[in-house]
Amino acid sequence: MNDSLQMRTLGDPRVAEVILGQSPPSSAYNDAEDGLPFYQGKADFGLMHPSPRMWCNAGQKFAKAGDVLMSVRAPVGDVNMAAGNCVIGRGVAAFRAGADVDPWFLYFALLYSKPTLEARATGSTFASVNKTTLHELAIPFAPRSEQEGIGTVLRLAVEKLGQEESAIETAMKLKRAAMRELFTRGLRGEAQRETEIGLLPESWEVTALGSLGKIGNGSTPKKTVLAYWKGGTFPWLNSAKVYDREIKSADRFVTAAALSECHLPRVQPGAVLMAITGQGKTLGHCAVLEIEASISQHVAYLQANAERAHPGFVRGYLETQYEYLRQMASGGGSTKGALTCGFLRDLPIPLPPTLDEQREIVAILDALDRKIALHQQKRATLDELFKSLLHKLMTGELRVDDLDMSALSSVPVPTVAP
Known part of the structure; x- marks a missing residue:
């Protein structure tokens, strides 16, 4: 660690005052904005500041604007900055910066210390940290001017993330608004007609998904039979791959023996895949397959007739039905927590009369997806930048004076001065 950065404990009153939260009686809090947040x-935490969901008119422990709030009960160590006076419950501790510490430096020093706190947390069911652990926690400490610079740089990086x-x-x-328009009005300015699935352009038809091609699902060869897996070269996909949206590779491979003995389908490029089981967010997600592959029993495929349906159009429409599909799987379908191939075969889908209109709709959705992906890539880059800056500034490996601060206003990555 750089000589300019020492370590001081939170129990030092010139570093911080530690305030443990306490839960008021249930009669004291409400959602009618009566009292303090x-x-x-x-x-309750946001990017840097919390957003109130409840208010309290008879609080017992309070934080002020500028106090650092920390989650001290499962999960442990996440921080936010109080934007105003508030009441804190037992799952939160407040840290009021002492005379020697800048509040924003304290905020990021505590965030940097999160792994240490997680390691010291106790409790087999719900991990938590107590006041003694917090008092004994040592955080990086620098001269006040350096603290203020570190706080400013890291806050700007987080704001960029936001x-x-x-x-x-x-x-x-x-994209959601565009999908509502595209799948109800189309692109030709036609009059609409009422159908079993809502308003559609007059020239569009409503057809069963199964009429577009073959629908089926796969299976999972026994993991204990090495002949099915060892040396396998044929791609095999589980439901997690649907998050790729365009599946271009596989993480698991099966052998020719598995393909023949386990009755695995050989699904061709252009098929639409859907996760059909699970209680998490995976169920209902769709992807377009761009390689030949087989699939598990948790995935269904539609191998559509290429002269009738564009796979991107089918995937796009099914994405608009995500919540409906999940509702049917959890209660309205024949199997709780799952969709069946039979259900999917009967699922109504709107279809324009020409592939050209389908392709044009897909092109619009693809452009929006590229825009989303660009911002997601920028966010990932900024997240890595922030983690690197946090570590290097808190260890003294990098000094604020080494940073080109003007870069923060024009590009996401501040550069190190030569």
Whole structure:
């Protein structure tokens, strides 16, 4: 560690005052905005500042604007900055910067110390840290001017991350709005007619998904039979791969013996795949297959007639049905927590009369997807930048004076001066 960065414990009153939260009686908090904002844990935290979901009119422990709030009960170590006076419950501790510490430096020093706190947390069911652990925690310490510079640089980096998060959210909202328009109005300015699935352009038909091609699912060869897996070269996909949206590679491979003995389908490029089981967010997600592959029993495929349906169009429409599909799987379908191939075969889907219109719709959706992917890539780059800056600034490996601060206003990566 650089000589300019020492270590000081949070129990030092010139470093911080530690305030452990305490839960008020349930009659004291409400969602009618009566009293002060009431924060109970990480669920209330935002990018840097919390957003109130509950209020409290008879609090027992309070934080002020500029206090650092920390989640101290499962999960441990996440931080936010209080934007105003608030009540804190037992899942939160507040740290009020002492005379020797800049509040934003304290914020990032605590964030840097999260892995240490996680390692010291106790509790077999819900990990937590107590006041003694917090008092004994040593954090990096630098001269006040250096602290202020570190806090400014790291805060700007987080704000850049927030801008990309907002851009992603905006782009996704735009895509959802575009999908509603495209799948109900089309691109030809036609009059609409009422159908069993809502308004559609007059020339569009409603057909069963199964009428577009073959629908089926796969299986999982026994993991204990090495002949099915060892030396395998044929791609085999599980439901996690649907997040790729365009599947171009596989993580697992099976042998020719598995293909023949386990009745695995050889699904061709252009098929639309859907996760059909699971309680998490995976169920209902779709992807277009761009390689020949086989699949598990948790994935269904539609090998559509290329003269009737564009796979990108089918995937796009199925994405608009995500919530409906999940509802059917969890209660409205024949199997709880799953969709069946029979259900998918009967699922109604709108279809334009020409492949050209389908392709044009897909082109619009692809452009929006590229925009979302660009912002996601920027966010990932900024996240890695922030983690690197946090580590290097808190260990003294990098000094604020080494940074070109003007770069923060024009590009996401501040550069090191030669």
